Amino acid sequence: MAVEVVQPMSLPARIRAALGKLMDAPWSGDQDDNRKDRDKNEMRRMAVFSSPRVKIVSELPAQAGPIFDLSRALQTAFAAEKTFMGPGAVVDNRQAKFHPESFARLDAVVRALVGQYAATQSDWKQYASFNKEHYVRHFIDACDDFELILICWAPGQVSRVHNHAGSHCWLTAIQGAVEENHYVSDATCSGSNTPRADKPIVPNVVHTETPCPLLTHTHHATLHPPATGYINDHMGLHSVGCGDGVAEGAVTLHLYAPPIKRVKLYEPDADRVLIRVPGFATVRGVPVPP
Numbered sequence: 468m469a470v471e472v473v474q475p476m477s478l479p480a481r482i483r484a485a486l487g488k489l490m491d492a493p494w495s496g497d498q499d500d501n502r503k504d505r506d507k508n509e510m511r512r513m514a515v516f517s518s519p520r521v522k523i524v525s526e527l528p529a530q531a532g533p534i535f536d537l538s539r540a541l542q543t544a545f546a547a548e549k550t551f552m553g554p555g556a557v558v559d560n561r562q563a564k565f566h567p568e569s570f571a572r573l574d575a576v577v578r579a580l581v582g583q584y585a586a587t588q589s590d591w592k593q594y595a596s597f598n599k600e601h602y603v604r605h606f607i608d609a610c611d612d613f614e615l616i617l618i619c620w621a622p623g624q625v626s627r628v629h630n631h632a633g634s635h636c637w638l639t640a641i642q643g644a645v646e647e648n649h650y651v652s653d654a655t656c657s658g659s660n661t662p663r664a665d666k667p668i669v670p671n672v673v674h675t676e677t678p679c680p681l682l683t684h685t686h687h688a689t690l691h692p693p694a695t696g697y698i699n700d701h702m703g704l705h706s707v708g709c710g711d712g713v714a715e716g717a718v719t720l721h722l723y724a725p726p727i728k729r730v731k732l733y734e735p736d737a738d739r740v741l742i743r744v745p746g747f748a749t750v751r752g753v754p755v756p757p
Contacts, residue, residue, distance in 0.1 A: 533588040538608040544576045545612040558724050559633050560699035577637050578695045585641040585693030594752045597621045606747040613724035620717040625708025628733040635724040636698050640690040643717030647696055649686035651703040674742040679735050
């Protein structure tokens, strides 16, 4: 597999201005004590799309193609379920408990739409790139209800065990074989801020908790295109990755509903849990400026 490393590029002024606003837009709930100590450039690179950011996405160049047709079809499906659920409805992981009929219908539609896309389309390739050091997250589209993220995995790259902050998570294999493992934790963290110092903190962490709860492995699946998996926090945690034997690497399309603003990363070997702002290497194919 030819590994392509994401590099900065010269941006047209209009795109650069829109991305600048995107990176500077505030996200809700970000008032923790560590904010002023964070590295500004890393924060811009790893920016998360909360509601103000989703609105700014509209200022980026309009996109056309099958993957954006998919996004529009998904928006229609989500709107229909919100109408069914009633005024003020939010489509998140509570839907499965309080509106099981609505969730079953939405789950079937999402699987059908993304499965058909994965089986028949290839325009995602223009937004995909790999990095030999770490898997790469590419922002495709978002609205208030969900975000579509393309993730590229070089052979052997695996995510940390993580949660989904109350969101639905559908993930679809569109290239290569993807390994997914589910876990449950036996307790919540104590909230202490004394992690072991022998393992460095990854960028864009806003809080650290110790100890890490005991993680019990409950499920393993190998997803081949165009298979779709699903998880939410009531089911447990998961990790995703690409096996060493997948020469071409793997690519997955993730739908998070609603968009995830904070994620918990579990590190048993360091006995800690990291709370991190998710971010992206590119936005609709445009590298996020440092």
